[in-house]
Amino acid sequence: MKTKIGIADTTFSKVDLAYFALDEINKKFSNVEIVRYTVPGIKDLPVACKKLLEEQNCEACLALGMVGKEPIDQQCAHEASQGIITAQLMTNKHILGAFIHENEAKDEQDLLSICEDRARKHAANTVLLIQNPDELMKSAGMGLRQGRAHVGSIKPKA
Amino acid sequence: MKTKIGIADTTFSKVDLAYFALDEINKKFSNVEIVRYTVPGIKDLPVACKKLLEEQNCEACLALGMVGKEPIDQQCAHEASQGIITAQLMTNKHILGAFIHENEAKDEQDLLSICEDRARKHAANTVLLIQNPDELMKSAGMGLRQGRAHVGSIKPKA
């Protein structure tokens, strides 16, 4: 049986984040069925994901969003993240939030690079949480990052 | 059968936002029935929308509000937005928040222009989420904006 994964994204985003996520899942995993859902902005993502989990019976969701440069954008991202956490608690299912803040990037190419890296890695994480959670446990405390290179772990001195 | 859409607005707003929303829906869509509900301020919008969704059986809501210039106004908007997200999670229905912050505008005419653009576009989005969600998916990652002109998308260099 296929793993059913929901991907929610926005028309607000300046980058087609779902393209990277879909490409990653199609290349790395088999037996995954994806249901897409596009909403206007990040504050619309929590209910979109909840509908994917409850009405479409997705086992987990990836919520893709871009956050603008203004303080109000940061606030919207905060509200969306709170909603995504609440939606998970109401469904007992995972929703990985992959938000890219425009302020993180030094220019457009850097923004695209962060978008691709974060969308791809979290798309893979979303599937792993359902199909192979032990794979994540092997990386516990390893300083993994999405958007940039992994930072690695700190070990006690021998 | 008609799509039943709720529109909630406030007496606090200095602009009649519902006028633009109603006009847009009437001009662009057929088969829409609108139920209006006016409350004093934006913090009263979450329950107003939840009542429209649950007691009036609206399929989606548009929450229209104006946010004053003081820090307390920003806080009220934050609380209202959190409540709108929670109301959506409790009902599994969309509530699009179209809030206009007085601080966004450089003068009264600019404020009116933002109000009209945002109210019209989000009114259309509210109906599209019910009647034609594929239309939104076509605009995923396209940098759409409500209140100002769209900013467009960033494409990877070939």
Next chain:
Amino acid sequence: MKTKIGIADTTFSKVDLAYFALDEINKKFSNVEIVRYTVPGIKDLPVACKKLLEEQNCEACLALGMVGKEPIDQQCAHEASQGIITAQLMTNKHILGAFIHENEAKDEQDLLSICEDRARKHAANTVLLIQNPDELMKSAGMGLRQGRAHVGSIKPKA
């Protein structure tokens, strides 16, 4: 049948806000039964209102509170406001929050004036939401204010 309205207030407030609210309702409306409930501070108001709505079967509530001058007081008001919104979403009933911030006023007489104006107007709004919601719809977008004079509306240039 009488409209049953709950009024919750605090011992923290330096002004007897309920006096103004009761007086306004008694003067302007007939057929209203009021149930009062006093709690220590504003963070106790959400559950007080929920109990009035659910255990006393009030149809709507007015939550009256004064907010001190310190940052911690602002935070308490924020938490109380979030709770009041949640209580409304859990009951599908309105709770109008009429909070007066000491920082709003330039002196004691100004504070009293804000208290009276806001308590009276929101007391009336609470009853109108139940008895005559069309009255509020007529004032949509009219720039109504509680605590100070109404600011009025902005109209598009002809």
Next chain:
Amino acid sequence: MKTKIGIADTTFSKVDLAYFALDEINKKFSNVEIVRYTVPGIKDLPVACKKLLEEQNCEACLALGMVGKEPIDQQCAHEASQGIITAQLMTNKHILGAFIHENEAKDEQDLLSICEDRARKHAANTVLLIQNPDELMKSAGMGLRQGRAHVGSIKPKA
């Protein structure tokens, strides 16, 4: 029948706040049965109180906590207060939060004085909310304070 009151406190606090609360209730009230529950920190208080209310059938709770001087401590207090409000809304029972912020005090003796005053007064308030709510209504708008002396009320000029 005895009034069953829950008292939750923390090992983080530098002052034994429950001592003052217990002493106050024992001296001022009869017919009160107290159930105590100690948790590590203030963020553990919401669920501790909810368990006291639901599993131990307490009629109301007093949540005693000390808040450190760092910004992270203020954030923990904010999160705990939000949780305490939510716990009340889920149970329709009161939880009075008596938090003492180290930053409030000018030295250790002042801190102790605030602790004792706030713990004692809110312990009494917790019992009054169940046994004698009319007593609180008599003090509505009287500017009562816990931790410091009452500030009194402002009356309109005759």
Next chain:
Amino acid sequence: MKTKIGIADTTFSKVDLAYFALDEINKKFSNVEIVRYTVPGIKDLPVACKKLLEEQNCEACLALGMVGKEPIDQQCAHEASQGIITAQLMTNKHILGAFIHENEAKDEQDLLSICEDRARKHAANTVLLIQNPDELMKSAGMGLRQGRAHVGSIKPKA
């Protein structure tokens, strides 16, 4: 019968926090069965813990997370903490949050020391809340700390 404890951690953390927690529980307690769950980041911990409590029937959980140095990391920690509190209120079970902020430490060895101390002490607290809550009550108001040495209590002058 064994006490079933859940331990949730992240791949984001630069330190293997679960190692310390597991070691502490194995050394200090008998009759404990541990269920582990690793997720990408701290915002994924609330639902992970809820699943451990509800789907794995754990009696309590320890949520282990590292918080980066940027403002966005602080915001994520805030959102995760709110979610952990909500998850507890939904389950009536404890989830102890043991978050280490990179900003707390002056260098890598200091960070490791904080990690070990906090993870070990809160691992013990998690088991004590189930197996021996009276042990915690004996330490009420004693100024216990996790991450650093205990600060001790302040006593009234005789």
